[in-house]
Amino acid sequence: xxxxxxxxxxxxxxxxxxxxxxxxxxxxxxxxxxxxxxxxxxxxxxxxxxxxxxxxxxxxxxxxxxxxxxxxxxxxxxxxxxxxxxxxxxxxxxxxxxxxxxxxxxxxxxxxxxxxxxxxxxxxxxxxxxxxxxxxxxxxxxxxxxxxxxxxxxxxxxxxxxxxxxxxxxxxxxxxxxxxxxxxxxxxxxxxxxxxxxxxxxxxxxxxxxxxxxxxxxxxxxxxxxxxxxxxxxxxxxxxxxxxxxxxxxxxxxxxxxxxxxxxxxxxxxxxxxxxxxxxxxxxxxxxxxxxxxxxxxxxxxxxxxxxxxxxxxxxxxxxxxxxxxxxxxxxxxxxxxxxxxxxxxx
Amino acid sequence: xxxxxxxxxxxxxxxxxxxxxxxxxxxxxxxxxxxxxxxxxxxxxxxxxxxxxxxxxxxxxxxxxxxxxxxxxxxxxxxxxxxxxxxxxxxxxxxxxxxxxxxxxxxxxxxxxxxxxxxxxxxxxxxxxxxxxxxxxxxxxxxxxxxxxxxxxxxxxxxxxxxxxxxxxxxxxxxxxxxxxxxxxxxxxxxxxxxxxxxxxxxxxxxxxxxxxxxxxxxxxxxxxxxxxxxxxxxxxxxxxxxxxxxxxxxxxxxxxxxxxxxxxxxxxxxxxxxxxxxxxxxxxxxxxxxxxxxxxxxxxxxxxxxxxxxxxxxxxxxxxxxxxxxxxxxxxxxxxxxxxxxxxxx
DNA sequence: GTGGCGTCTGGAACCGGTTCCCCAGTTCTC
DNA sequence: GAGAACTGGGGAACCGGTTCCAGACGCCAC
Numbered sequence: 001x002x003x004x005x006x007x008x009x010x011x012x013x014x015x016x017x018x019x020x021x022x023x024x025x026x027x028x029x030x031x032x033x034x035x036x037x038x039x040x041x042x043x044x045x046x047x048x049x050x051x052x053x054x055x056x057x058x059x060x061x062x063x064x065x066x067x068x069x070x071x072x073x074x075x076x077x078x079x080x081x082x083x084x085x086x087x088x089x090x091x092x093x094x095x096x097x098x099x100x101x102x103x104x105x106x107x108x109x110x111x112x113x114x115x116x117x118x119x120x121x122x123x124x125x126x127x128x129x130x131x132x133x134x135x136x137x138x139x140x141x142x143x144x145x146x147x148x149x150x151x152x153x154x155x156x157x158x159x160x161x162x163x164x165x166x167x168x169x170x171x172x173x174x175x176x177x178x179x180x181x182x183x184x185x186x187x188x189x190x191x192x193x194x195x196x197x198x199x200x201x202x203x204x205x206x207x208x209x210x211x212x213x214x215x216x217x218x219x220x221x222x223x224x225x226x227x228x229x230x231x232x233x234x235x236x237x238x239x240x241x242x243x244x245x246x247x248x249x250x251x252x253x254x255x256x257x258x259x260x261x262x263x264x265x266x267x268x269x270x271x272x273x274x275x276x277x278x279x280x281x282x283x284x285x286x287x288x289x290x291x292x293x294x295x296x297x298x299x300x301x302x303x304x305x306x307x308x309x310x311x312x313x314x315x316x317x318x319x320x321x322x323x324x325x326x327x328x329x330x331x332x333x334x335x336x337x338x339x340x341x342x343x344x345x346x347x
Numbered sequence: 348x349x350x351x352x353x354x355x356x357x358x359x360x361x362x363x364x365x366x367x368x369x370x371x372x373x374x375x376x377x378x379x380x381x382x383x384x385x386x387x388x389x390x391x392x393x394x395x396x397x398x399x400x401x402x403x404x405x406x407x408x409x410x411x412x413x414x415x416x417x418x419x420x421x422x423x424x425x426x427x428x429x430x431x432x433x434x435x436x437x438x439x440x441x442x443x444x445x446x447x448x449x450x451x452x453x454x455x456x457x458x459x460x461x462x463x464x465x466x467x468x469x470x471x472x473x474x475x476x477x478x479x480x481x482x483x484x485x486x487x488x489x490x491x492x493x494x495x496x497x498x499x500x501x502x503x504x505x506x507x508x509x510x511x512x513x514x515x516x517x518x519x520x521x522x523x524x525x526x527x528x529x530x531x532x533x534x535x536x537x538x539x540x541x542x543x544x545x546x547x548x549x550x551x552x553x554x555x556x557x558x559x560x561x562x563x564x565x566x567x568x569x570x571x572x573x574x575x576x577x578x579x580x581x582x583x584x585x586x587x588x589x590x591x592x593x594x595x596x597x598x599x600x601x602x603x604x605x606x607x608x609x610x611x612x613x614x615x616x617x618x619x620x621x622x623x624x625x626x627x628x629x630x631x632x633x634x635x636x637x638x639x640x641x642x643x644x645x646x647x648x649x650x651x652x653x654x655x656x657x658x659x660x661x662x663x664x665x666x667x668x669x670x671x672x673x674x675x676x677x678x679x680x681x682x683x684x685x686x687x688x689x690x691x692x693x694x
Numbered sequence: 695g696t697g698g699c700g701t702c703t704g705g706a707a708c709c710g711g712t713t714c715c716c717c718a719g720t721t722c723t724c
Numbered sequence: 725g726a727g728a729a730c731t732g733g734g735g736a737a738c739c740g741g742t743t744c745c746a747g748a749c750g751c752c753a754c
Contacts, residue, residue: 004742005741016742050406050463054708280571364732374732374733397709699752706746
């Protein structure tokens with residue numbers, strides 16, 4: 001492993017000049033620069049970021065805090081972040097926080113306190129004011145994905161609006177008996193995503209003058225979770241809704257499977273919407289609201305890099321809300337016309 | 348941010364003693380050690396791993412090379428690795444390699460060449476001899492998951508055996524018309540997983556004296572991929588197999604969905620097996636062979652840490668093969684008895 | 695001719711740790 | 725009682741870069 005001193009020696013210059021020539025900062029004559037660069041590539045020299053970060057305080061490394069990597073939304077966000085960071089020459093250090101309090105504080109007090117990362121991106125993790133401030137005091141910008149974080153830039157969709165949009169689509173098709181299968185409030189996610197999606201549903205229903213009592217069915221937000229509860233929702237033909245709004249696509253998939261299992265035909269007997277635009281949504285023909293998680297990851301990286309460049313501790317706490325967009329596929333259709341008793345021979 | 352010099356000053360000792368007291372190496376009197384530790388915790392001192400690694404050469408950071416984070420197997424492995432590393436006080440730096448050659452060489456020549464990681468875990472990436480040697484020359488142990496890598500320790504299941512096991516289960520149930528839906532050879536994965544699973548299928552069939560012509564249906568290894576091709580496989584009732592071995596669980600799920608769509612009842616009309624034991628396998632009632640990816644991740648970390656401890660460049664290139672185990676659920680049953688013409692009143 | 699400015703370069707300090715080497719007691723051994 | 729062995733601790737070098745500072749040179753203006 002060659003060090004910059006070797007490069008300097010080979011090029012016949014001092015360490016200082018070699019450093020300037022390679023980093024591009026400060027005055028270096030053109031031919032000197034070329035000589036140094038030549039020597040560097042001849043030796044296969046690669047600067048040690050550890051040594052550099054020791055003095056500059058910059059590590060070219062971003063910490064990502066994420067509760068899951070294996071759920072669709074989180075995995076997509078992570079891939080989006082990783083691609084973008086790699087392109088910018090940054091490393092990504094992964095911190096998979098669980099809900100364990102001890103483990104979370106270990107990450108904050110030990111791992112993130114070490115001067116290893118320049119900034120932190122929190123995906124679907126609601127950081128406390130204290131956690132954010134602790135990071136910012138040490139000069140680390142914080143960017144969040146999934147919901148607002150005080151004093152930090154964040155990127156998210158409007159869960160209430162997305163949910164409302166999905167519900168309104170069903171309403172616009174003439175459905176009035178609509179059930180909502182959503183997240184269990186007991187195992188709430190950060191940013192109370194479950195609650196927001198439920199609220200969007202209720203707002204849309206109320207605006208349409210429809211009752212929402214008994215229309216909410218909580219479950220685990222996964223395909224099996226959706227499947228299991230949908231069997232109940234659809235179980236009794238006499239109280240069967242004509243449409244279901246699922247809080248996420250995987251639940252919607254489970255619902256579609258349950259409907260198939262029960263012989264309920266989608267969309268003829270049952271219209272279904274979700275939120276996500278999961279990669280399998282096309283296969284299931286699911287009408288859904290797009291979340292674009294990769295895009296959210298990219299935006300978070302852009303935001304972080306901007307903060308690192310300006311170097312200022314502006315940290316306005318700006319909230320970027322991505323617009324909600326509905327993708328209509330084949331899981332939704334107009335409600336069957338209710339046979340209205342027509343007065344025969346009426347006047 | 349306090350440095351070790353501050354701790355030393357507060358404790359009234361030299362930097363050298365402070366370092367020894369905190370790291371536990373070398374002679375330090377007990378009361379001195381306590382004084383230093385007290386000073387450290389009073390100041391909230393946390394050692395800078397960058398500075399330490401500059402002289403020790405150890406970074407307490409492991410690089411993970413992985414082609415996807417969002418596919419079940421890879422996500423599970425990653426979570427397993429992350430948990431285990433965190434517990435051991437190590438950081439995890441993620442390198443999401445795609446199939447782009449340029450990007451891959453960038454990772455090897457730029458990112459991994461920097462002295463940022465102590466070791467590398469490659470998940471489902473078949474490293475070349477050159478790549479492994481380059482890493483090992485710089486003292487970085489390499490551990491692989493998913494298949495053998497020359498000169499590196501690896502952890503994997505036996506794809507041929509797993510595949511054979513899944514097929515033999517169908518054979519043991521009396522099925523003779525068995526199709527295999529597997530990975531497209533054109534978009535082969537590393538370690539030629541697709542080919543191995545196909546071979547295991549063929550070996551089992553041949554051992555049973557059954558033909559394998561026209562029984563292989565290639566597709567993309569995903570739920571939609573399985574769904575699409577299964578519609579074709581099952582399309583013609585007259586040439587319909589009685590059992591399908593899918594190369595992975597997601598394909599099996601797609602196959603189950605396609606069967607439902609076509610009114611083919613599982614398992615009465617069609618038995619299905621997969622490989623993975625995906626978290627949704629229970630919901631689909633899928634009979635499958637377990638892969639235990641989290642366990643593989645844990646084992647890889649254990650192997651890496653062992654290599655780092657022994658510090659020796661033994662690197663035997665040992666291959667750890669996890670045993671294949673079949674989980675029988677409700678997607679498989681005995682083949683319908685073929686009505687054998689019984690001679691009536693025969694002599 | 696002198697002063698000022700812009701360009702180019704090298705020496706040296708520095709980032710924050712670890713470790714080598716040396717010194718000073720104390721205890722053990724012959 | 726002398727020397728070895730062990731324990732405890734400080735000074736300084738070192739890891740591999742970056743950056744401050746000072747000096748040298750060329751050029752222009754006054």
